[in-house]
């Protein structure tokens with residue numbers, strides 16, 4: 001049985017001295033040390049680089065922890081974040097064979113070695129968990145994984161522990177050592193800052209989205225017939241975007257553009273927007289200005305740079321007869337083509353001043369009838385196939401809610 005290195009002051013680790021040897025043996029040993037040092041430095045460089053690139057937090061943590069596990073030659077690794085309200089540790093990321101099951105596991109902050117590290121903010125190596133009372137065996141029971149050794153470091157940012165990073169079992173059965181722990185602590189420090197930055201970034205985005213939704217609701221409220229229009233257009237446009245395999249960034253741009261597409265109506269007189277019946281030529285020309293007004297409103301907001309083009313071109317037609325620029329075919333951004341389809345589908349299927357709502361089937365026929373002339377055929381078919389799939393999934397018996 002290997003000795004248990006964990007002590008009351010777990011940051012002080014007993015490291016076995018290297019055996020005294022010949023000059024040649026020392027040279028080989030020193031060369032090995034240098035190589036291991038380089039590998040760790042390379043890991044920290046990659047972690048820093050990955051952490052500084054803005055992206056979805058879960059994807060970033062996923063990559064950082066996988067790199068760490070590979071470099072430290074461990075069997076499994078995970079990051080657990082603290083849920084302050086529930087006083088629990090949640091597996092934000094877990095790889096290895098048991099990763100999928102672990103993501104369902106919640107650990108009380110009083111439980112396990114990870115809980116101890118989270119509470120005390122100290123890193124730790126336990127090379128034989130059977131000799132450590134803090135070890136919480138229930139996680140292994142849930143996953144079927146057999147934990148032999150754990151190395152765990154806190155994720156600390158602005159003096160506060162927000163979670164822990166841990167690696168389990170060296171692949172070759174050897175012990176984790178002080179250099180391994182130093183590497184894990186450094187990775188934890190970088191990951192903690194990256195996680196915190198991502199959360200701050202997300203809260204700014206959420207703030208922007210809230211403001212955008214409030215603006216869109218203000219526009220929708222100008223006309224009782226278009227209440228909720230922007231939110232429905234978001235849902236329809238995203239159905240098409242997902243069907244066309246838009247990237248996460250492209251979907252976000254499409255979402256924001258869908259929320260804001262009619263923001264320019266803020267500059268159009270209420271007497272025009274809420275006029276019962278058809279508009280005269282002068283009123284109609286004024287109405288046609290709303291995409292340009294909308295694009296001008298969001299012009300100069302760097303966060304909405306890519307959104308601007310979609311707002312500006314959401315009334316272009318595939319045959320070039322739309323407005324404001326008469327763009328044709330592929331010259332119209334794909335997001336704007338999808339937005340046009342989603343906008344029209346919602347207009348047809350909701351009550352208007354001049355008619356009552358028509359069925360989804362009627363709207364689909366109309367989109368297909370106008371495909372190639374008014375609408376991009378790819379956008380039309382992507383939306384229709386995704387909409388019909390969604391409808392079928394909602395109509396499946398297992399998706400129905402039982403009513404007593």
Ligand SMILES: [Fe+2]
Pocket residue numbers: 261262290314315
């Ligand atoms: Fe519009």
